[in-house]
Amino acid sequence: MADAIFKNLCRSNGFTVGDDPLSxxxxxxxxxPALGSLAQSPPDAQTRTQTRTGPTSQETSISTESSLVRETNPEKENTPRGLNRVNAAGETxxxxxxxxxxxxxxxxxxxxxxxxxxxxDYAGWTPLHEACNHGSTxxxxxLLRHRPAPVLNNQVGGVSPLHDALLNKHMDIAKMLLEHAGSVLLQQTDRDGRTALDLDLTTSERExxxxxxxxxxxSLQIASNEVLNLPFLEAGSCLLATLMLSYQRERGLPGRVQPSDKAHSLGYKLVRALEEHSLQRVTTGWSDQRAVRLVEDxxxxxxxxxxxxxxxxxxxxRECKGDNTVLLMASLEELKSRAEALQAVL
Incomplete structure (x- = not known):
């Protein structure tokens, strides 16, 4: 129930989170990260009933094709047709x-x-690249509001999403990317060593x-040091702290191990395996998804x-003094200390 409430809280305020199983x-x-976004919502923000109902006046000509048609199977009611099809270019x-x-x-x-x-896709382009290239504002x-957020520094042949937007004259998208990630994007160079500001721009465009x-x-500085909406943060923290506590009780996450007990400790064996191999290699051939989830945890x-x-x-x-957020941070610190204790006996 806490999981459903938290997802609804995020979605009703415009932050997309996936429906994959809880972990x-x-x-x-x-x-x-979604909790952080809630904390940065304007204090007088009203909870929206939908993440988005359609294009705004500035988003005209947004086409809607048959891919929106649902499958008739009830189990696939929310799955767009063609979801798993990849075309000749490797595009999803x-x-x-x-x-x-x-x-x-x-x-x-x-x-x-x-x-x-x-x-x-097969050439290395991401959905964000495509949206920036084609002016899909x-x-x-x-994509930028999704959690986890897309990677903005992916490059193909030296072309980043920011370069892609500017090379195709989509200034509105370029500004959106910079307002999201700041000056770090201006440090990226293409294969010729050009930053975004070195491209063919007018003086006013550079300004x-x-x-x-x-x-x-x-915005990033404010986000790292200030909470704008304490009620949202406290509500979300309460839900997340509850989720973490109940999840640990159900799943039995690895705990502290004494050196004398390490030979019989599953947690020790998992940490040792992950120190030497990737998650994929450790779990290759496993059919028990609960066991795979334990390794992932x-x-x-x-x-x-x-x-x-x-x-x-x-x-x-970390510095918020709200009771629920303090509890959530304490839960995360406990998980960190348990992992440190497991590493200490390696």
Whole structure:
């Protein structure tokens, strides 16, 4: 129930989270960033009843083709037709929808379990690349709001999404990317060593891009140090803390191990295996999904131990004094310390 409420809270405020099964990795990589986004919602924001109902006045000519038609099988009611088809170029339905600015299809796909927002076609292009290349503004906006967010520094032949947008004269998208990620994007160079500002731009266009970069840097600074909407943060933290506690009780995540007990400890054996091999190699041939999930959870605990996943909003969340957020941070710290204890006996 807490999982359903949290997902509804995110979606009703415009943040897409997947419907894949609950896991520690999902809570840390998807729900925690979404929680940070909720904390950055304007204090007077009204909860929306839908993530998006259709194009705005600036998003005209968004086509809707037959891919929106649902399968007749009730189990596939929410699956767009052609989801698993890859064309001759290796493009998925998500690639194709982004090329055509079919924002409703993109929203459907992003909400499905296991969707990879950074999936690449045979040439290496991601859906974000395609949206930037074809001027699909609405799809770029949806992709940037998805949790986990798409990777913005992917390059194909030196062409990043920002370069792609500017080379095709889509200034609105270029500014959106910079307002999302800030000056780090201006450090990327193409195969000729050119940054985005070195491309064929007018003086006014450069000034617009620099202004958007400043907006992005300021937003990131605020996001890392300030909570704008404490009620949303506290509500989400309560739900996530409840989820983590109940999940640990049900799944039995690895705990601390004394050196004398390590020979018989499953947690120790999993950590040792993951220190030497990838998750995929460790679980190759396993048919028990609960066992696979336990290894994935252990890998996530090790990632927390190594400082991964927490991202830009870690400072704000860690320093928040709200009771529920303090409890959530304590739960994450406990997971980190358990992973550290397991590593200590290796």
């Amino acid at each position: 520690l990795k999902k809570m840390v990589m998807s729900y925690l 339905l998500l690639h194709r929808a982004c090329k055509r600015n079919q924002v409703e299809t993109v929203l459907q796909i992003l909400a499905l379990p296991g969707t990879d927002v950074n999936v690449k 609405a799809c770029v906006e949806v 617009e891009l620099l202004h958007s970069t400043q907006v992005g840097d300021s 252990t890998e996530t605990m090790l990632g927390l131990c190594r400082g991964r996943y927490l991202g830009q909003l870690w400072t704000a969340l």
